[in-house]
Amino acid sequence: MAPSLALGLAVLAAAAAAADGADREAQRPTLPVNSTTGLSQALGAVCEASSDRTNWPFHTDQKQWYSCRSSAGATNDLGSTPQPCVGDSSSVRIELTPGKAECLVAHAPQCKIPMHDFVSLDYELAVRGCGAVWAAPLWITPDTWQWGAGSGEVDSTEMCPRGAVYLNFAGGGHQVASRLPAAGGEAHVTVRKDARGVVTVAACTADEAAAHGGQCAPPQYSGCDDCLRAAQPFGCWCNEQSTPPNIYGSGGCVEGTDCMWTLVSDIWNGVAGDEGYKGCMTEVAGEVEAGKPNLKSQCALSVQKIRLRGGGPNGRLQWGAGSPAECMALTV
Secondary structure, eight states: OOSOHHHHHHHHHHHHHHSTTOOSSOOOOOOOOOOOOOSBOSOOOOOOBOSOOTTOOOBOOOOOOSSOBOTTSSSSOSSOOOEEETTEEEEEEEEOOTTOOOEEEEEOTTSOEETTTOOEEEEEEEEESOTTSEEEEEEEEESSOOSGGGSOOEEEEEOOSTTSOEEESTTOSBOEEOSSOTTEEEEEEEEEEOTTOOEEEEEEOHHHHHTTTSSOOOOOOSSHHHHTOTTOSSEEEOOTTSSSOGGGGSTTTSTTSOOEEEEEEEEEOOSBOSHHHHHHSOOBTTTBOTTSOOTTOOOEEEEEEEEEEOSSGGGBOOOOTTOOGGGGGGBO
């Protein structure tokens, strides 16, 4: 792995220490693309957009984000916004407009995910023409973001560095390239937290998910060290040396925090940002220079059938206090 993961984490730790209130995205190490194929490589069947936002739990407000600033200075401020898919309130569809340096994001801050109750997250992903942009189709971020690679952020799928789809953790843990081509394809994605607090991310075909009860097959590992092995085909985040261990000892769950996470979906194609912008807006040869938005891109993506599972009846996630009724669309 070049540069090494250890070197990447050292860089991340230094950046986090230097920047108070640092971004939810941190510079990634360069990761090798997994040569294994098998996920759909046709043009992704990105869903049809809906104008009906009734009971849609996502917000698309114009605001400042550390990660990305558009040519107008904020997010969702150049005439385009993420939308739901037709007939699915548990979905997000995002599409870039050529010629615009825009930052598009949908998030569900009112739907609080208690990490102690969380068991898994599943969704269906489709991408089209996203081979040279920085995007994170669906990720979960803690309310309290600190410690860089130890934050507990789970970037379940992310085009960082640009050019491929990775299973990332803000630079921490074992990050790996998926088998899904960023230029176009479809996959089912499953994020799991085991009883010890070890978090894994796997991408598979729809048929594979159907054969395992609507989820990718459970990753096989004997413990944290085995889960983090470079040869593992799935993403893994764990730290058994923290107190408490693993995700419960992350920056988002230590004493003094609420240990709540939030769903986010984005395409960051703006003109500036923080260390995450610098680390993820990499060169794609023949397509776009490093640190520049791709103004030719027509990248479109959709995440559908988002399903969070937890410790409630029938595997339902038990939302944090104050979460509104529309959040129920996101659980079983």
